[in-house]
Amino acid sequence: MNKSLSKLFTVMMAFFVLSSFSVGNVGANADNTAKKEDQDQGITFYLVRHGETIFNVQERMQGFSDSPLTEKGIEVAENLGRGLKNIPFVAAYSSTSERASDTADIVLEGRNLKLIKDKRLREINFGDLEGAYQADVMKHTNVASFQKLDYTSVNGENMQGVFERAKASLDQIVEANKTKGGNVLVVSHGITILDLVMGLDPKAWDMSKGGLPNSSVTKIQWKDGKYTVQKVGDQSYAENGQNKLTFYFVRHGETLFNVQKRMQGFSDAPLTEEGIKVAEDLARGLHDIPFSAAYSSSSGRAVDTADTILEGRNMILKTDKRLREMNFGDLEGAYQADIMKNSNVASFQKLDYTSVNGENMAQVFARMKAAVDQIIADNQGSKKNIIVVSHGITILDLVMGLDPKAWDMSKGGLPNSSVTIVEWENGKFTVGKVGDTSYLEKGKALSH
Structure with a gap:
């Protein structure tokens, strides 16, 4: 994540933490309603933010819109694939955005594993601001709402909507894999992943240190109906996989x-x-x-x-x-x-x-x-x-x-x-x- 984007992202997320939307309660309620089944096995999610894209470099709003991975983005995704080579994945998912599925394909190269795409794992929808330069967005009359990551005024989404769809996707992945358990790869997006983990554990903000670098790994453990956030924005896998x-x-x-x-x-x-x-x-x-x-x-x-x-x-x-x-x-x-x-x-x-x-x-x-x-x-x-x-x-x-x-x-x-x-x-x-x-x-x- 470049410095300008990281700064903007940090400001946005800080407002989100202080906002009235209590995603922690949503996550807790969902966990409390989960039924424990003796035959269920634990699942470890490896949530990966996609590789660097052209829009990332250009500091443009990239939610439902898409742009291809840069050469650096491809290279770091390849590093990540090598860094994760000893992790046996039982299933793999990504958002329907090409930057996410392309990253997943690179990470999964050489593995006999089918990639399942789910649009609920996409980045937040910035609505009419899709593709806009971040510097221009900061001059918008609704910038106060945008800093709380609420884009409903411009036909986009807010954080609650993103959390609900991402959590629903994660719950469905659990249902599909809990009897066998194991490690599951999920390639998604920066705000979506942070929104999800903060909804599951508000302390995840401190673990994130203010943002998620491209190709970083966030680990979540699911066991007995409960999600536990273990690591947020871990870059060690990509670093260890450097050729x-x-x-x-x-x-x-x-x-x-x-x-x-x-x-x-x-x-x-x-x-x-x-x-x-x-x-x-x-x-x-x-x-x-x-x-x-x-x-x-x-x-x-x-x-x-x-x-x-x-x-x-x-x-x-x-x-x-x-x-x-x-x-x-x-x-x-x-x-x-x-x-x-x-x-x-x-x-x-x-x-x-x-x-x-x-x-x-x-x-x-x-x-x-x-x-x-x-x-x-x-x-x-x-x-x-x-x-x-x-x-x-x-x-x-x-x-x-x-x-x-x-x-x-x-x-x-x-x-x-x-x-x-x-x-x-x-x-x-x-x-x-x-x-x-x-x-x-x-x-x-x-x-x-």
Whole structure:
């Protein structure tokens, strides 16, 4: 919900709470007349507000009128579908408005469940003001009534009418599903859902924090003839369903070859005592990051660094040779000072070692990117943090291939045990931090 709409909605609902229409009594009376049947099972309603629409963005009155979901609305609805994938629904309903049924179809994709549409679940009818800009509505002579969400003066509805039809729909859903019980999905609209839950429990206003974001979930439990509002406007399902991976690329700890300034690509050298200590500091600095998967190159220095970071975590480290450092070919193990005297030094300075049976930057990027793409394929579909322990040139080559500006962010190099953060979301990479030593510094501080 954009800020202007949220503000208007909050004002409207505040007037509604203070109005003479006591929806709480209506809900209570309905509950008191419900008959308890021993065979009835509990039902948990997942009331979802539809995804963002064009009218939402344009801040226009959208009740019985309709407008399509925006690209963002579709994307967040897809996130919600993934976030709800482990909830077994026994039935699914939506209003007859396309923005609601389209949202429901996205959430239900891959499920063998028929969507039942009910016009009683539609948004409040704004009457003659349908499609009007909210700013213009605030100038209307009947604005005092509108702030109480009463649009009867312009051939629309008031809150009592909305509550009665939405409650009747919910009661019918209960009757249809109470013998088997379970979870029921209902995709509806912001004012309608809030009106309903406040009629069932006036305290729901405090739970809502003033509004319902698009694609948020409101949970209501029905048991033994009584409705109980559990959550209002919960965005955690959509957030948890984000098709987003955050990569924490770590350069391995300091090695003997690093200290000796020798060429260390496919060749390997053990971590120094300082390298081990710094890797331990990094482990403490990353302690609060919940990693879902862990990878490293097949080189011993990367594996040892990863094992140090993952100590105490119940995780399996997967190794991939494509994550190794650049291959320096015949120059592996050579002292860097001697390399500068080689006749091919101009090529080496461009990180092209093909003349000595090694690799160039394009080859390194191709294999590194292929490894990352495989990690994405194995982990996408939810929001996760992935740790990948690799090497200095390899990590820099990757991020510069994804974003040429990464070189400026790196300040010319990656320190041992530094962290480079890359986010992947719905097919797009974003380079965040390059060569970040803040986690390392945090870990050092915690060690004292």
